[in-house]
Amino acid sequence: MDTTSTLAAERLRTDPRVIQAKELLLAALQEAQSAIDGVKAPKECLREQYADLLQRLSNARGGATYFPYLSSGLGRGPWVELADGSVKLDFISGIGVHGLGHSDPRMMVAVIDSSLEDTVMQGNLQQHPASLEISERIIRLAQSNGAALEHCLLTTSGAMANENALKIAFHNRAPADRVLALDNCFAGRSIAMAQLTDRPQYRSGLPTVLAVDYLPSEDVEHSAESHQRALRALDIHLARHPGKHAALWLELVSGEGGYYPGSADFFSKLIRRAKLDNILIVVDEVQTFGRLSCPFAFQHLGLDNYVDIVTIGKITQLCATLYRGSLRPKGPLLSQTFTAASSAIAAALTTLDVIDHSDCFGPRGQNMQRFEYFQDKLRTLSGKYPDKVNGPYGEGMMIAFTPGDGSSDHANRLVHALFDAGLMSFVAGANPARIRFLPPPAVTTYEHIDEAISILESVVEREFGNLSK
Ligand SMILES: Cc1ncc(COP(=O)(O)O)c(C=O)c1O
Structure with a gap:
């Protein structure tokens, strides 16, 4: 009879050969990474091959990618090496994905461990202890200042997480079948989320599947009036469709919409009014999570009791x-x-560990301090080039500026010029269009921000006149 409680899987994980293999891989990773220590131009000898790869990618996926970006598969902190031999300072990180930057050794070890699980994907009928661990971890984080969020349902995309949120809201408030949302919001690319998203071009040709009533966002320069305006609009919608709204949908810092943070005062006024009508409060933190003074933006704004x-x-x-x-x-x-x-679960657990241990959070935590520093630098640039750089905007590790006349064409061209010069950013919003940065919270240093500002300044100085023509 086998009386030992040690599982065969545990024996594999602790096998000295596995431990030694990880040590060897780690040493090889760090050696290879030492060559990635700053922005570099593409290698001439790889130019043709790279162009061919990009063309094939465009053919295969049915359209060119936004940037001519194909990673070599290696990076270091916010730097990433591309398959053309160039190294970019990645301050957009896959629109906010690489919280620890690129090829973080801690991430690599975690993902190797996950490769020893017997399955690539976990799901409905095959959950492993890591699924439990990450779910409980996220719940604990969410509850840490008193929010009553007891359940955590994992999924593979922000759009699907939002679909599940919408289903839970409608299911609990049936027959209410409408949603309230803020002007300029973005919620993802499923058919329902394209409907919720306040961008007509994202639902061109799609059927109408959701009734959404929009409220004007906060205008920080005229905040009292904008609060009044939003509350008036809310009252009008509620009176026009009594009992028909299941949810008030909020992005606390609008992301794709252009990096407009709302205030606790604004949101709590809307929430309190909505709650009088038993409307559920849904907060979309797909972009904000991990980037402000607390893990969740609702905690940053003290909205814990409402969500x-x-x-x-x-x-x-x-x-x-x-x-x-x-x-x-x-x-x-x-x-x-x-x-x-x-591997995603292992990466999630590692990300949460690292952002916690890197002191990202707290009113004077790394996220807010880096933000102030970045803001100051952008402000100085704006003072120097007032008709070329406006801002800064955003909050925490979501920061943006408006280039020149604020046209989309102009912003897109500047983003591409920055890419060519070695700095990765992305556009956000329209009227005005902005250029945004999502630097990796755990690993971005003041030196990295200085490097980004110096590239930005040289591009603005050198190329702005040509870009705006
Ligand atoms: C606020 C917000 N919600 C939802 C999504 C959709 O997430 P995904 O692209 O993972 O479906 C995004 C993506 O940019 C987002 O910023």
Whole structure:
């Protein structure tokens, strides 16, 4: 009779050969990474081959990628090596995905461990202890200042996390079938989320599947009037469709919309009014999670007591929908073959460990201090080139400026010029269009910010006149 409690899987994980293999891989990684120590131009000898790869990628996926970006598969902190031999300072990190930057050794070890699980994808009928660990970890984080979010449903995309949030809201408030959302919001690319997203071109040709009533966002320069305006609009929608709204959908710092942070005062006024009509409060934190003074933006703004359903994604490597125990669906509403890859779960756990231990959070934590520093630098640049750089905007590790006349064409051209010069950024919003940065919170230093500002300044100085023609 076998009386030992040691599992065969544990024997594999602790096998000295596995431990030694990881040590060797780690040493090889660090040696290879030492060559990645700053921005570099593409290698001439790889130019043709790279162009061919990009063309094939464009053919295969049915359209060119936004940047001519194909990674070599290696990076170091915020630097990433591309397959053309160039090294970029990546301050957009896959639109907020690489929270620890590129090829972080801690991430590599975690992902190797996950490759020893017997499955690539976990899901509906095959969950491993790591799924439990990450779910409980996210719940604990969410509850740490008192939010009553008892459940955490994992999923593979922000859009799907939002779909699940919407389902939970409608299911619990049936027959209400409308949603309230803020002007300029973005919620993802499924058909329902394209409907919720306030961009007509993202739903061109798609059927109308969701009734959304929009409220004007906060205008920080005229905040009292903008609060009044939003509350008036809310009252009008509620009176026009009594009992028909299931959810008030909020992004606390609008992401794709252009990096507009809202205030606690603004949100709590809307929330309190919505709650009078029993409307559920859904907060989409797919972009904000991990980037402000607390893990969740609702904690940053002290809205813990109000939130009913919250979604996260991007930096967490997997996505999730958190919700109150009282909203647990009655019936088989939520299920998925794949909830997350084993490697994504390992990466999520490591990301949470590292951002916690790097002192990212707190009113004077790394996120807010780096933000102030970056803001100051952008402000100085704006003072020097007032008709070329406006801002800064955003909050925490979500920071943006408006280039020149604020046209989309202009912003896109500047983003590409920055890419060529070695700095990766991306556009956000329209009227005005902005250029945004999502630097990796755990590993971005003041020196990296200085390097980004210096590239930005040289591009603005050298090329701005040509770009705006
Ligand atoms: C606020 C917000 N919600 C939802 C999404 C959609 O996430 P995904 O692209 O993972 O589906 C995004 C993506 O940019 C986002 O910024």
